[in-house]
Amino acid sequence: MDRQILAYFELHPNEYISGEQLSEKLGCSRTAVWKHISALRDQGYSFEAVPRRGYRLTGVPDRYDLAELLSKLHTTTMGRTIKLFDSVESTQTVAHKFASQGAAEGTLVLAEQQTAGRGRMGRSWHSPKGKGVWMSLILRPLVPLQFTPQLTLLVAVALCRAIRQIEQVPVAIKWPNDLLIEGKKVSGILLESSAEDERLKYVIAGIGISVNLRAEDYTGELLEKATSLRITSGAEWNRSELIRTFLEQFEQLYTLYHEEGFEPIRVAWEALTISLGRPLLARTTKGNVEGVAESIDEMGALLVRQSDGTLTKLYSAEI
Amino acid sequence: MDRQILAYFELHPNEYISGEQLSEKLGCSRTAVWKHISALRDQGYSFEAVPRRGYRLTGVPDRYDLAELLSKLHTTTMGRTIKLFDSVESTQTVAHKFASQGAAEGTLVLAEQQTAGRGRMGRSWHSPKGKGVWMSLILRPLVPLQFTPQLTLLVAVALCRAIRQIEQVPVAIKWPNDLLIEGKKVSGILLESSAEDERLKYVIAGIGISVNLRAEDYTGELLEKATSLRITSGAEWNRSELIRTFLEQFEQLYTLYHEEGFEPIRVAWEALTISLGRPLLARTTKGNVEGVAESIDEMGALLVRQSDGTLTKLYSAEI
Numbered sequence: 001m002d003r004q005i006l007a008y009f010e011l012h013p014n015e016y017i018s019g020e021q022l023s024e025k026l027g028c029s030r031t032a033v034w035k036h037i038s039a040l041r042d043q044g045y046s047f048e049a050v051p052r053r054g055y056r057l058t059g060v061p062d063r064y065d066l067a068e069l070l071s072k073l074h075t076t077t078m079g080r081t082i083k084l085f086d087s088v089e090s091t092q093t094v095a096h097k098f099a100s101q102g103a104a105e106g107t108l109v110l111a112e113q114q115t116a117g118r119g120r121m122g123r124s125w126h127s128p129k130g131k132g133v134w135m136s137l138i139l140r141p142l143v144p145l146q147f148t149p150q151l152t153l154l155v156a157v158a159l160c161r162a163i164r165q166i167e168q169v170p171v172a173i174k175w176p177n178d179l180l181i182e183g184k185k186v187s188g189i190l191l192e193s194s195a196e197d198e199r200l201k202y203v204i205a206g207i208g209i210s211v212n213l214r215a216e217d218y219t220g221e222l223l224e225k226a227t228s229l230r231i232t233s234g235a236e237w238n239r240s241e242l243i244r245t246f247l248e249q250f251e252q253l254y255t256l257y258h259e260e261g262f263e264p265i266r267v268a269w270e271a272l273t274i275s276l277g278r279p280l281l282a283r284t285t286k287g288n289v290e291g292v293a294e295s296i297d298e299m300g301a302l303l304v305r306q307s308d309g310t311l312t313k314l315y316s317a318e319i
Numbered sequence: 320m321d322r323q324i325l326a327y328f329e330l331h332p333n334e335y336i337s338g339e340q341l342s343e344k345l346g347c348s349r350t351a352v353w354k355h356i357s358a359l360r361d362q363g364y365s366f367e368a369v370p371r372r373g374y375r376l377t378g379v380p381d382r383y384d385l386a387e388l389l390s391k392l393h394t395t396t397m398g399r400t401i402k403l404f405d406s407v408e409s410t411q412t413v414a415h416k417f418a419s420q421g422a423a424e425g426t427l428v429l430a431e432q433q434t435a436g437r438g439r440m441g442r443s444w445h446s447p448k449g450k451g452v453w454m455s456l457i458l459r460p461l462v463p464l465q466f467t468p469q470l471t472l473l474v475a476v477a478l479c480r481a482i483r484q485i486e487q488v489p490v491a492i493k494w495p496n497d498l499l500i501e502g503k504k505v506s507g508i509l510l511e512s513s514a515e516d517e518r519l520k521y522v523i524a525g526i527g528i529s530v531n532l533r534a535e536d537y538t539g540e541l542l543e544k545a546t547s548l549r550i551t552s553g554a555e556w557n558r559s560e561l562i563r564t565f566l567e568q569f570e571q572l573y574t575l576y577h578e579e580g581f582e583p584i585r586v587a588w589e590a591l592t593i594s595l596g597r598p599l600l601a602r603t604t605k606g607n608v609e610g611v612a613e614s615i616d617e618m619g620a621l622l623v624r625q626s627d628g629t630l631t632k633l634y635s636a637e638i
Contacts, residue, residue: 120516142604144634146465146618149517176516193514197439197495198468198635285461299465315463316517 001026005036006045009057018054044112044130046214061130062212062239064110069240077106078137078254079247085109087129089116092192092206095136099194099202105140106251110243117208119188125208128217132228133209133239137250140202142258145195148203149300149315150262152177152191153269155205158250159187160272163209165245169232175275175293175302175319179209184227186210207246211237266296275319280304282317289314320345324355325364328376337373363431363449365533380449381531381558383429388559396425397456397573398566404428406448408435411511411525414455418513418521424459425570429562436527438507444527447536451547452528452558456569459521461577464514467522468619468634469581471496471510472588474524477569478506479591482528484564488551494594494612494621494638498528503546505529526565530556585615594638599623601636608633 004026009017022033037047037055044061066084073079081104088094088111095109114134117125127134141151156173163171163179171181179187190206210228218226229237257265270276275293282289282304291306302314323345328336338349345352356366356374363380385403392398400423407413407430414428433453436444446453460470475492482490482498490500498506509525529547537545548556576584589595594612601608601623610625621633 145467145512145514146620146634148464148514152516191516193464193512195464195467195512195514197471197510301465315465 001028001032002036002040002043005033006040006057009055014056016050016053016056021054041217042128044128046216049216061112062236063130064112064240069243072240073244073247075106075247075251077104078251079106079108079243081107083107083109085111087111087113087115090114090118091134091136092118092190092204095138095204095206096192096194099138099204103138105138107138108243108247109136109138111135118190118206119208120190125188126218126222127208128213131213131217132211133207133243135207135243137205137207137247138202139205139254141200141254143200144198145193145200146198146299147262148191148193148200149176150257150265151203151205152189153296153300154253154257154265155189155191155207155250157265157268157272158253159189159207159209159246161268162242162246162249163187163229165249166237166242167229167233169229173269173273173275175273175296176300180274181227181229181232184225186227186229186232209242211239211242262298262300266298266300269296275302280319282314282319284314284317289317320347320351321355321359321362324352325359325376328374333375335369335372335375340373360536361447363447366535368535378555380431381555382449383431383559388562391559392563392566394425394566394570396423397570398425398427398562400426402426402428404430406430406432406434409433409437410453410455411437411509411523414457414523414525415511415513418457418523422457424457426457427562427566428455428457430454437509437525438527439509444507445537445541446527447532450532450536451530452526452562454526454562456524456526456566457521458524458573460519460573462519463517464512464519465517465618466581467510467512467519468495469576469584470522470524471508472615472619473572473576473584474508474510474526474569476584476587476591477572478508478526478528478565480587481561481565481568482506482548484568485556485561486548486552488548492588492592492594494592494615495619499593500546500548500551503544505546505548505551528561530558530561581617581619585617585619588615594621599638601633601638603633603636608636 019030019033023030046059048056048058064084091109091111098107111134113129114127117127119125156177160171160173160179169181171179174180177189178185187209191203193203194201212230213228279292289304289312291304294303294305296302304312304314338352341352342349365378367375367377383403410428410430430453432448433446436446438444475496479490479492479498488500490498493499496508497504506528510522512522513520531549532547598611608623608631610623613622613624615621623631623633
């Protein structure tokens, strides 16, 4: 039925087609039509819906072209192997499997769609087909496990720089690892790590970027808290270019990090963040901390000056 | 055939039986007899072998009695659930499975035998049936991942104290987490952790203790580097008592750690170690460090004073 609806729209390009018309042509109820349109949206098709005129097909799904993506990629390690999937539950889960089977550093797991994308703290992450970048990068950093928070910040810097390199949108980092545009979330980063004593076995950097989602792709009140690159800039973004730019930025910073340590990353992070110099309330496992974030320390912890003058180190918190 | 050999020894308690005698009675070669004796040793039987006299059965396998173990255990959380196996590849692997399926803190995976026991750095760990304590404890500590090295030290302190509480053997800690008696390894600890950003999802504390192994259970040159509690003290140890004492010591220290932080653990560790105040050579991923270990810092790193006076922090190394 989805295919029949699509064929009908393709026969009538740029036309508005009413739900009534579709239900007659296809011999089903208007509720069924609405359900099929929703299903097509989940598959990456875009429809404009105008009251009393009907639906208009405005976009077909964007698909990765792996050969094109790899041919233009200027990196030595990062993304040299890409495992592309049409649909997975979560790229993190797939990447864990590859990593525990010995996949090389830089292996990228990429999916057009995630059916059970994961965010921090077990939250779900909305990952509709073809509209965003949903990926997980396998790393095998030669640093002890205490340094993983530095890697979280490093990924955020690379991603923020990559977006800005493509177009000057006002994207910034919220500690530790969300990217926001004008206060709304556009990207989330989730680092999962596996260690044996102090030795990191591997780290999976999970990255979700809301690239070409439109306002109608967000349900309920989500639009108040979330946005996409397309909504911000008013135009479609090339997802492959975004992935390439990120991998190149990341490789450069990751090499710098292994050669010169965290200091240059720390400086770059502080230049891109909106989390410093403002009052904040952080929920930690040991209670709330209220104060003003002053800087991050050499391990990647946030230093918060409380009203009584004491300086508290935050390793992990909800802000 | 193993059963027939055992029956023959049981018919002649405390007697020496020659390989020749056995090979005649059982109608097999003397090489075959030797192989069966070896197989029985792997199953936990002990034989004394005296040249020109033959073999004498000196011990039958010790078996855990789960009801007895649990009934005498005075803890609130640690070991309240025990998953006992006759034989597993590795208790660590089994514990990872339970932990990722949501097993509660304190769940203990215990096995009579490991067929592929794991040590640090992918090394194997000799775990013959019934002769040692091979176990993995699932923890869900409410501390950020940077603090896991502290947990490694905490486990070592609890284990060292438990052994000394049962009998005054000169057991001590070699940084970060081996237990030695007179320079020979008697126990190894391996902490594996899984984290999401700075949040620890779970930690598996793997513990191997060579309890009732005899000299003949060690092959090749292993006896130069390894020992057992039995070899040291000259008598069999009760494995269940050792597990209980460890769990009780551990729970006490773990509670203290959550309430008062690392400082009391650090002090206790320093009192039990042989790694401070001596010259050492450490191999790290960034090259060798030579010097004298002075102390451990508030994060659990080893502070080494090099000959040029500089102080180096070691997070992870081979000593």
